[in-house]
Amino acid sequence: MWSEGEEDDISDGELMDLSELMQGILSKLPKREVSLHAEKERYDVGDVLRGNCTSAPSKPAAILSAFMNSIPVNKPETRVFPSGDGLQYTVLYLELRVEPAHMSNNGALILRCSAVVAHYKQTAELSLGPRTSEPVPERVTSPSQSTRMLPCHLVVIILTPFLLR
Secondary structure (H helix, E strand, O other), rough: OOOOOOOOOHHHHHHHHHHHHHHHHHHHOOOOOOOEOOOOOOOOOOOOEEEEEOOOEEEEEEEEEEOOEEEEOOOEEEEEEEEEOOOEEEEEEEEEEOOOOHOOOOOEEEEEEEEEEEEEEEEEEEEOOOOOOOOOOOOOOOHHHHHHHHHHHHHHHHHHHOOOO
């Protein structure tokens, strides 16, 4: 029992351990994985990427972060919503223009979202390649068939009056 005037013999390390224990007891971790969605499957430089990252309900609400090829997405809009039983879920809304720095050398774009609740961290990832256009068939040129038929047509034209007699 604690009473006034008694000297405490709890070290700072023990207080940290106790704090972590209490945080773990008071926390309710998400029961589902964080989900990540993008409006399209493929993006090129200059395109506007729209998507969202959503955490499952937890206590406290998850802190979400987004990255494009390991580059943090600056100032995404984040909202926390109640989900009942004192739990909350977080939604991070993404809307940004794809810049050359976001693309890897091979044109790949990796979108990643991290969710942190207490000491729990989870990551979702989407691989968004560059838009690829359908191959356009190359124009094939060959000698015109009409030039080959010209002598034949000439013969028919010359012989027609003789055949009609």
